[in-house]
Each structure stands twice: as C-alpha cells, then as structure tokens.
Amino acid sequence: MYGLKAISAANGWLITLAGISIVFSGLLVLSFFISNMEKAIRFLDKQKERIKHAKIKPVPELAKRKKKAKEDKRAEVTKVVWLSPEQVEVYNYYRWITERLGEPFSLQQLLEHAEKRGIRRPYYHLDMFLQMRLLYDAGGDQIGFYRWARDIEIELSEEKNEN
Amino acid sequence: MELVINFFHNTGFGLVTTGHLIMITVGLMFIYLGIAKHYEPLLLVPIGFGILMGNIPVFKGLGLGIYEKGSVLNYLYFGVRQGIYPPLIFLGIGAMTDFSTMLARPKLMLLGAAAQVGIFVTFLAALAIGFPANEAGSIGIIGGADGPTAIFLSAKLAPHLVGPIAIAAYSYMALVPVIQPPIMYLLTTKEERLIKMSDPRSVSKREKILFPIVAFLLCCFLAPAALPLLGMLFLGNLLKECLVADRLAQTARTALIDIVTILLGVTVGASTQADVFLTGKSIGIFCLGAASFMVATAGGILFAKLMNLFSKEKINPLLGAAGVSAVPDSARVVQLIGNREDPSNYLLMHAMGPNISGVIGSAIAAGVLWSFLLK
Amino acid sequence: MIDTRELKESRYLEEFSDSDLAELAAIGTATHWREGEIIFHEGSPAKNFFILKKGTVLLCYPNGRSLPLKNGGHGIGWSSLVSPFRYTATGICLTDATLIQFPGTELYSLIRMNAAFGHKLMAKIAKTIEERKKYRTKGDRQEQM
Structure with a gap:
C-alpha cells in the first residue's frame, strides 16, 4: 500500500498530530515552568534578603585595577637610546630596507627582506626596536604599518645589552 | 594440495563478494572523514572500523559474525x-x-x-x-x-x-x-x-x-x-x-x-x-x-x-x-x-x-x- | 594540563572564576616556541586558541598590517571558536615565547558544560575581534622593493 492510503491505514495522521502536540506541549509546559521558576525563586530570594537585611559592600577592586592600569600605561619617553654595535648594525640595515619600502612600512615585509639578506636574529632585533619605541604604529588608516621614531637619538654603547 | 585449496576457500580472499568490498570502502571512507576531515571523529572512527570488522567475509558457523549467537560481537551488540x-x-x-x-x-x-x-x-x-x-x-x-x-x-x-x-x-x-x-x-x-x-x-x-x-x-x-x-x-x-x-x-x-x-x-x-x-x-x-x-x-x-x-x-x-x-x-x-x-x-x-x-x-x-x- | 595558578596570572582571564580557570587548566597545555618560529599560518584551519604567557608574538595580516603582542594578557587564535574557523593572520614569535594552548574542540565542550563560562569567553573574544578589526581592513601600502 502506498500514498495517502498507506498513511491512513497506519494511523499516520493521528500519530503525527498526537506526536507533534505532545512534543510541543511537553516543551511548552517546561518552558512555562522554567520562566515561572525563575520568578518564584527571585521572589523567595527577595523575601529572604528583606529578612536578613544583608548588605554587600562593594569591593574596591575596580579602583585598584584602574590605578594599576594607569601605572602600567605610564611610559618613559626616552630621547637617547643606547645600542650595542651589533644592534646598531641591524638598525642601520633595517633603516636601509625601510627607506626602499617607504614609510609607513609593513613589519612582515621588513622581516622578509631582513631574512633574505641574512641579517642576524631579525625577529629578536625587531622586538627590541619595538620595545625601545624606535618603531611606532602609524595609527589611523595606516594602523598596523610602522614608522621610525624621529625624536630618538641612537648612541653606540660599548657594552652589549643583549639578553 | 586439496587442504591448501580448502583453506584458501575459507579465508576472506576466498569468501569475499562485491558487497563486502563496497562496505569495506564505505568503512574506509568513514575512517578517512573522521581522521582527515575531523568530521565527528569520535563517532566515525569507531563506526568506520566497525564496518570493516563486520564486513570481513567469515565462514558461517564459526561464531564470528555479529548476528551469530554466542559470538563476541553478538554479545557486545546486545547493548544495541x-x-x-x-x-x-x-x-x-x-x-x-x-x-x-x-x-x-x-x-x-x-x-x-x-x-x-x-x-x-x-x-x-x-x-x-x-x-x-x-x-x-x-x-x-x-x-x-x-x-x-x-x-x-x-x-x-x-x-x-x-x-x-x-x-x-x-x-x-x-x-x-x-x-x-x-x-x-x-x-x-x-x-x-x-x-x-x-x-x-x-x-x-x-x-x-x-x-x-x-x-x-x-x-x-x-x-x-x-x-x-x-x-x-x-x-x-x-x-x-x-x-x-x-x-x-x-x-x-x-x-x-x-x-x-x-x-x-x-x-x-x-x-x-x-x-x-x-x-x-x-x-x-x-x-x-x-x-x-x-x-x-x-x-x-x-x-x-x-x-x-x-x-x-x-x-x-x-x-x-x-x-x-x-x-x-x-x-x-x-x-x-x-x-x-x-x-x-x-x-x-x-x-x-x-x-x-x-x-x-x-x-x-x-x-x-x-x-x-x-x- | 597546567597549573591553575598559571592562568590566574593572565590578564586575559581576570574575569574568570576559580572554577572556570580550573576547567581551563585541565585542557590547557603550555607550549614553548623559539624566536622566529611560526605558530600558525594565515588561512590554515584554526584548531587551537592560545593565551600568550611570555614573549612577543607578531600577528601578520595578509594586508601587510601587523600587531605585536607582548607578554601576558593576549588571546590569540579566536578563529578556533568563531567563523571563519581559519586563522586570519600568521603568528610569528619575535622572541622565545610561551603560550598556553587550548584545543578549540575542548573549549566547545567547556562552553557546552558551562554556559556562564561560554558567555564570558565569547564576550572576551568579541572584544578581541573588535580591537583587531582595524588591522584586518585592506591596507593601502604596496610593496615597493
């Protein structure tokens, strides 16, 4: 038997109707109960609170955090930066590459060119220059591209200040 | 010689049918999808391997198949x-x-x-x-x-x-x-x-x-x-x-x-x-x-x-x-x-x-x- | 598995409760990377989320922009949890770095088990995506060399 006849013969319509109704009513009752359960609990909690007169003092954690963040942000502006001979060499190399790339430049391209030219520890030196703020983010539309800081002087130190 | 031929007929190579090969391919596909494509690997890998296990052609009566009473797989299948x-x-x-x-x-x-x-x-x-x-x-x-x-x-x-x-x-x-x-x-x-x-x-x-x-x-x-x-x-x-x-x-x-x-x-x-x-x-x-x-x-x-x-x-x-x-x-x-x-x-x-x-x-x-x- | 204390130190997870951190610690692994190593490639399937613990990681976007992330407090690899489920940048270590790695599937299981945690994590990720959105917009710099 096929088609609608088969459905009717197997009580298909009835089963489907009953099935959908049961699933819906089950979840409907459950959702009704859940929404009221929350209200009931909230009501009970309020009553409890009223009885206890419990007061919760705000923790001054936020103020502390803000203060710490401010302290972290406070950065020292260095006008003269002392670099080891090796760092000066890499710095000059990087300046040479970026002159060709043009400012603002992409750090990825800078690294690619540095690697191609076999510059020693290009990643480490890039990190160092970023830390020393010799490089800064161009910001605005050019965010993520970098420029060399103009107000910083490079001085050659005799000691190596590498890690 | 006859013994060897009989043995061969009772191995998977002797008993294999196209159906077995198709199902083994399906099983391998499940394993591939699970491992290489990460599609539900926790399910597809055991199911895929199970398909391989179920489709190794075995001599009926040895108590190996999942539908054969007393076989290990049949006992495990009890849970299903x-x-x-x-x-x-x-x-x-x-x-x-x-x-x-x-x-x-x-x-x-x-x-x-x-x-x-x-x-x-x-x-x-x-x-x-x-x-x-x-x-x-x-x-x-x-x-x-x-x-x-x-x-x-x-x-x-x-x-x-x-x-x-x-x-x-x-x-x-x-x-x-x-x-x-x-x-x-x-x-x-x-x-x-x-x-x-x-x-x-x-x-x-x-x-x-x-x-x-x-x-x-x-x-x-x-x-x-x-x-x-x-x-x-x-x-x-x-x-x-x-x-x-x-x-x-x-x-x-x-x-x-x-x-x-x-x-x-x-x-x-x-x-x-x-x-x-x-x-x-x-x-x-x-x-x-x-x-x-x-x-x-x-x-x-x-x-x-x-x-x-x-x-x-x-x-x-x-x-x-x-x-x-x-x-x-x-x-x-x-x-x-x-x-x-x-x-x-x-x-x-x-x-x-x-x-x-x-x-x-x-x-x-x-x-x-x-x-x-x-x- | 890592020690919960390691996660407590991370600024990225400061809003998370001790029990959340304990659950995260159970699925986290400390991974160590050498200077110059690539953690993930842009466009590859994002399988892991990372929290930077130590070192500097440079995120290089395909448009040429880059974002250096230094020391703790940065979440990397959000694509393991939300679309496009492929890394949107290449992560390169500028220094030796330690990152705590969380498999995306395990994080999904945690989200399923703990909705409050899921909400916090998604809020955190939404914030990260918003912060880094400007880096993903098309760049106006072309290679000249």
Whole structure:
C-alpha cells in the first residue's frame, strides 16, 4: 500500500498530530515552568534578603585595577637610546630596507627582506626596536604599518645589552 | 594440495563478494572523514572500523559474525539490540551539558520542539512510499539529529534497520555544516539574519538543580516511553549540577560515555554487513534521512519567524536551525552564518538553548513513536 | 594540563572564576616556541586558541598590517571558536615565547558544560575581534622593493 492510503491505514495522521502536540506541549509546559521558576525563586530570594537585611559592600577592586592600569600605561619617553654595535648594525640595515619600502612600512615585509639578506636574529632585533619605541604604529588608516621614531637619538654603547 | 585449496576457500580472499568490498570502502571512507576531515571523529572512527570488522567475509558457523549467537560481537551488540547503550550515552550527555542557556530564555525551547516536525513529516513520507509503520517511525527519528535516540528507537521498533539508520543519522550529523546553510539562507532575509539577540539573564544554581528534577517529572508523565532516555539525561545533569556527586558526573561524562561510544560505534558499524545493509531499503532510508534533516531545519527556522510575528523581542530565525539536536554542530553553523552577515553578531551561546531543547524534544518524540508503534 | 595558578596570572582571564580557570587548566597545555618560529599560518584551519604567557608574538595580516603582542594578557587564535574557523593572520614569535594552548574542540565542550563560562569567553573574544578589526581592513601600502 502506498500514498495517502498507506498513511491512513497506519494511523499516520493521528500519530503525527498526537506526536507533534505532545512534543510541543511537553516543551511548552517546561518552558512555562522554567520562566515561572525563575520568578518564584527571585521572589523567595527577595523575601529572604528583606529578612536578613544583608548588605554587600562593594569591593574596591575596580579602583585598584584602574590605578594599576594607569601605572602600567605610564611610559618613559626616552630621547637617547643606547645600542650595542651589533644592534646598531641591524638598525642601520633595517633603516636601509625601510627607506626602499617607504614609510609607513609593513613589519612582515621588513622581516622578509631582513631574512633574505641574512641579517642576524631579525625577529629578536625587531622586538627590541619595538620595545625601545624606535618603531611606532602609524595609527589611523595606516594602523598596523610602522614608522621610525624621529625624536630618538641612537648612541653606540660599548657594552652589549643583549639578553 | 586439496587442504591448501580448502583453506584458501575459507579465508576472506576466498569468501569475499562485491558487497563486502563496497562496505569495506564505505568503512574506509568513514575512517578517512573522521581522521582527515575531523568530521565527528569520535563517532566515525569507531563506526568506520566497525564496518570493516563486520564486513570481513567469515565462514558461517564459526561464531564470528555479529548476528551469530554466542559470538563476541553478538554479545557486545546486545547493548544495541536491547537499547542499553543509548541511555548510558544520555547519562554522559546530561553530565556534560549546562542547560542554563535554555533556562535563561525558555521561549527558545519551542524552536527545539518545532524542529521535531522533521521527524513526523518524514514518518508520513516513509509510510507513503510503502515502509511499514514501525520502520517509518525509525526512519523519521533520523530527523531528530540525535544518534543515540535514533539507535534506541530503531532497536525497539525495527531492529533489522539499526545499521542503516545509525549510519544515516551519524553521517547526516557530520554533514550538518553542509546540509543546513542553504536552507538557512533560503528561508531567511538578510535583515532577519542580522537580528542581534540581547544578553540572557544569569541562571542561579538552585534553578539548575531544580530543572532536571522538574523537567524529568513533567516530560516523563507526558511521554512515559521517553523514560530511559530522559531519565538518564536528567540524572546525568542532576549529578553535574548538584556538585555533591561530582565524582559520578565526572565518570559519566568522561570514561563511561567514552566506553559506551566505542562499543556503540563498533557494534553499529559491524552490524552493517553487506547482505543486510546493501538493500533498496537502505537507499530509501538515506534519502528520507536527508529530507528529514532538511525539514527539521526548515521547521525550526519557520517557527522562529512565526514567533517573531507575535513577540516584541525579535528572535534571529537562524536560531531555529539549532533546534535539530546535533549539539554543538548546528549551534556552530548558526554562529557561522550569523557571523558571516555581521561579524559582530555572536549567536553561538543563544543557539545552544534550542540546540539542547532539541535533545529533549527528540527524546520525547522517540518515546511517543515507540508507544504508538510498538506491536 | 597546567597549573591553575598559571592562568590566574593572565590578564586575559581576570574575569574568570576559580572554577572556570580550573576547567581551563585541565585542557590547557603550555607550549614553548623559539624566536622566529611560526605558530600558525594565515588561512590554515584554526584548531587551537592560545593565551600568550611570555614573549612577543607578531600577528601578520595578509594586508601587510601587523600587531605585536607582548607578554601576558593576549588571546590569540579566536578563529578556533568563531567563523571563519581559519586563522586570519600568521603568528610569528619575535622572541622565545610561551603560550598556553587550548584545543578549540575542548573549549566547545567547556562552553557546552558551562554556559556562564561560554558567555564570558565569547564576550572576551568579541572584544578581541573588535580591537583587531582595524588591522584586518585592506591596507593601502604596496610593496615597493
């Protein structure tokens, strides 16, 4: 038997109707109960609170955090930066590459060119220059591209200040 | 010489048929999809290997095949035949699921109910094309997108179809990211996909503890046949939420569910022996299963749109697609589509609500079908 | 598995409760990377989320923009949790770095188990995506060399 006849013969319509109704009513009752359960609990909690007169003092954690963040942000502006001979060499190399790339430049391209030219520890030196703020983010539309800081002087130190 | 020839005839090489080779290819494909494509690997790898185990041509009478009484595989298959494994998996699912996304916004539960329409529409379609009622019910449940529920119901109603139904259910669950998006795009407008959901309220611990108890009582009074599945689901959840039985919850959601998943996967895979699996019925099951998934997805989405007609706070209709209970894959698909329209729209956590209620909905639907169709 | 104390030190996770951190610690692994090593490539499937513990990681976007992330408090690899599920940048270590790695699938399981945690994590990720959005917009610089 096929088609609608088969459905009717197997009580298909009835089963489907009953099935959908049961699933819906089950979840409907459950959702009704859940929404009221929350209200009931909230009501009970309020009553409890009223009885206890419990007061919760705000923790001054936020103020502390803000203060710490401010302290972290406070950065020292260095006008003269002392670099080891090796760092000066890499710095000059990087300046040479970026002159060709043009400012603002992409750090990825800078690294690619540095690697191609076999510059020693290009990643480490890039990190160092970023830390020393010799490089800064161009910001605005050019965010993520970098420029060399103009107000910083490079001085050659005799000691190596590498890690 | 004759001895050697006889021995050769009794080896796999001598007994192999085209059917075996086809099924071995299917098994290898499952293993490939699980390992290389990461499609539900925890399920597809054991099922795929099970298919290989079930399709090694063996000499009948040696007590090796899964359908041969007394064989090791037959003993392991007992858990599938008697519907023991699915409730144990539900225990683990309960112990690993936080229902608070659903508790925070109970009206989204209705999306989980609406998606179950797919089960019943497919049930009707299967009847119409000539499947007997018990088989039609088992095929329809594929639309619930819940493997253990599909195995449970087919083991009760049509044990001979457990293999193809389980394979279809798990295959389509793995294919949720492929099946659902076209339907989601087709049934929603760009404006609807851009709807942002407000932050849900926080749910207290007491609500979380009360929920499994109350939900169990309510659902099982309404559909007692869903007791084995929902009972274990809510017990698992109570173990998780009550905190005093954390050791049990931990076992249920780790070791126990893993062991049962391995046994279920391997035995379901092994039950797909070529002579049982490669039939016209299996093709029908696969076609109807896919339709069932699509109708379920559409049902959820359309119901969300219907709810929007009557409610002040609009629901993103994409959430309706998460009503099919493939957790968390369908919620992930909702997130993906919503995010594609508006990168600042995060629907994942909102979609978990209907997703989880879909699990409850499909278990109730299985209970209803079982009680109506059991002869 | 890592020690919960390691996560407590991370600014990225400061809104998370002790129990959240304990759950995260159970799925986290400390990974160590050498200077110049690539953690992930732009466009590859995003399988892991990372929290930077020590060192500097440079995120290089395909448009040429880059964002250096230094020391603790940065979440990297949000694509493991939200679309496009592929890394949107290449992560390169500028120095030796330690990152805590969380498999995306495990994070999904945690989200499923603990919705409050899921909300916090998604809010955090949404913030990170918003902050880095400007880096993903098309660049106006062309290679000249």
